[in-house]
Amino acid sequence: MIEKHERAWHKASHSGGSGSCVEVSEGSITLIRDTQNRHLGFLSVRSAEWTALLDAIRVK
Template identity: 50%
Template structure:
């Protein structure tokens, strides 16, 4: 499992998500790290990123 990292598009304010890419890929709110973490399979993560890129 990789460590969590922020997007290079994140602002200095810290309003972003952090991602730990691996199996599974984990996503969390950078302001509330100890709270809920979303978990995605490789297939789900690929589909989510593709859908976001479509906007």
């Protein structure tokens, strides 16, 4: 089980100041959540998958 309260979270660097942000907690399993709806939970992906997604986005 992933304990989200024991992990450090940071806002995505491209979230801007609009309040429409995502937060990420990186580790062997990366967690992603909506800043405005933290109570709804989070997505979890393996770090390699998260890195592949970021690499694909940066290419565009």
